[in-house]
């Protein structure tokens with residue numbers, strides 16, 4: 659009495675694995691090397707680092723599974739009426755502080771911080787609305803959602819997330835914001851920079867063997883949620899970035915590429931961005 663989903667999935671997995679081994683004439687030595695790579699990923703993984711996920715990501719698997727999942731649960735993301743999803747990645751933390759709209763996720767920014775100048779040059783005010791799209795009424799314009807939660811995180815200008823970098827304060831560049839009655843959110847952050855995925859482990863060594871670069875284009879992660887709606891996990895990508903068309907983990911989608919505008923007369927921000935998220939009623 660096998661588990662029904664396993665009974666469906668396993669014959670196909672085994673068939674494809676066997677076909678793959680036959681197709682490339684996989685030898686015992688090569689198989690052993692692959693086993694060692696996977697073991698090394700497991701040994702390296704802990705709650706701060708998920709090397710096995712990283713290995714999947716450089717093979718495009720997380721992006722593919724994300725796409726398949728979106729196609730199963732949502733017709734609207736396919737038809738372009740709700741905001742497309744993108745992979746979660748390995749650096750999400752659940753308990754980012756809930757902050758008032760208009761506040762900053764940049765903590766303790768003083769001239770003593772090594773990347774102070776770049777943080778000032780890249781300071782950005784990010785605003786937008788969270789909207790609801792109901793797939794039962796596809797022609798209705800999306801409506802604002804109050805009390806939606808916009809959970810955001812990105813790296814410092816040194817390319818490191820707060821938990822990767824002992825020099826950053828806890829929860830730096832992370833925050834959650836609740837939308838107001840008009841569905842609006844607003845916060846200060848930084849324009850994101852390109853950076854390499856962690857390439858000091860087995861996934862990075864493997865990338866180098868494949869002659870591939872480890873860089874991701876600058877991006878900001880979001881999880882946007884609201885009662886009665888499908889939770890959206892996504893990323894936005896800065897269009898200034900040279901890696902936008904060669905993301906090492908294949909997460910970029912056209913609708914997620916954004917353009918920051920120069921911001922005048924705001925001592926707290928040199929740039930602004932307005933971006934609306936459209937959630938699907940469930």
Ligand code: DHB
Nearest residue numbers: 711712715747748855907
């Ligand atoms: C990956 C994703 C990220 O967002 C990131 O910052 C680093 C790595 C990944 O998919 O492995």
Ligand code: FE
Nearest residue numbers: 747749877879
């Ligand atoms: Fe990331």
